Amino acid sequence: xIWIGAEPPQAASQREALLDRAFGPARFAKTAERLREGxxxxxxxxxxxxxxxxxxxxxVGTLRFWHVRLGEHCDGLLLGxxxxxxxWRGTGLGGRIIRRGLATARALGHRAVILVxxxxxxxxxxxxxxPASRLILPGPVDRHxxxxxELSPGAMATAEGPVRASGxxxxxxxxx
Ligand SMILES: CC(C)(COP(=O)(O)OP(=O)(O)OC[C@H]1O[C@@H](n2cnc3c(N)ncnc32)[C@H](O)[C@@H]1OP(=O)(O)O)[C@@H](O)C(=O)NCCC(=O)NCCS
Numbered sequence: 001x002i003w004i005g006a007e008p009p010q011a012a013s014q015r016e017a018l019l020d021r022a023f024g025p026a027r028f029a030k031t032a033e034r035l036r037e038g039x040x041x042x043x044x045x046x047x048x049x050x051x052x053x054x055x056x057x058x059x060v061g062t063l064r065f066w067h068v069r070l071g072e073h074c075d076g077l078l079l080g081x082x083x084x085x086x087x088w089r090g091t092g093l094g095g096r097i098i099r100r101g102l103a104t105a106r107a108l109g110h111r112a113v114i115l116v117x118x119x120x121x122x123x124x125x126x127x128x129x130x131p132a133s134r135l136i137l138p139g140p141v142d143r144h145x146x147x148x149x150e151l152s153p154g155a156m157a158t159a160e161g162p163v164r165a166s167g168x169x170x171x172x173x174x175x176x
Contacts, residue, residue, distance in 0.1 A: 002060060002093065004100050007048040014059035015048065022083035031139030032116045035068055035078050039167035042067050042077055044108060047101050049084070049093055060085040063097045065105060067168075068114065070135055071161035076112035076148075077105055078163075098125055102151070111155035114148045114163065122147050134160040 007015065019027060027033065041064040049061030066078040079101065084094045102125060105113060114132055115122065131148035150156050 002049050002051045002088070004047060004049050004061070004097050006044065007046040007062070007064070008050075008057075011048050011050070011057070011059045015062045018059060018062055018083055018085055019081055021086070023081065027081065030116070031137050031141050032078060032080055034138040035163065035165045036066050036167075037165075038170055039066060039165050040170055041065060042105075042110075042167065045077070045101065045105060047097055047104075049088075049097050060088045061093050061097050063101045065101060065110075065113070067166045069164045069166040070112060070114065070156065070159040071163075073158040074112065074156060075110075075166065076114055076156070076159070077110050079113050079115040080117065094121075095124070102149070106151045111152040112148065112150055112159065114146070116141055116145050117147060119144060119147060125149065131156040131159065136162045138163065 045065035047063045048059050050057040051060050061084045063079070063082040068076050068078045070076045082094065082098060102113065114135070115127065116137070119127070119129065127147040127149045129144060129147055131150055132146045135146070137146060148156060
């Protein structure tokens, strides 16, 4: 049985291995990575899909969110990376982990989510290009793949200008 919950600290290396398999080394060259590098993910918004095995829990899916500033007047979250292990793809697991993530984000009071990804996949969760149309990412992007979702209606009405990382820097917590 696969269950979805908060990512346990000991699952970090399994998560990195899954992301390496899913995206290859190019994952660190993505424009979205410019909003993640050197930052901690948003609190309570790192998810793992875990399958219990005789050798312990095996991570078969991952999803994290990151704090971003959407122009001067709007805060949001960046969704991703999301990945499901190849043998489990097409079983609904990607949808389960994304819906769980979005529901938790909404319950925590977050109002807007952006991502870079395939519109034919993400539109089923309510994402579209329109709310992100006045935002500028810190690197090249195909505008058809730059998508957003207002968790609260009208939340992105003032979302205009550069998108910047606003998560806690990694070093600050290490030093604490
Ligand atoms: C994208 C991913 C997380 C989806 O997880 P999943 O468990 O396979 O997804 P689900 O089972 O919930 O949904 C499967 C459906 O999504 C569709 N789908 C999956 N990836 C898609 C894509 N990139 N574009 C359009 N549709 C896609 C499937 O065709 C299937 O459609 P159906 O419901 O009509 O049969 C998974 O395929 C994955 O890890 N891919 C590699 C990493 C990746 O590309 N991550 C997303 C980066 S933007």
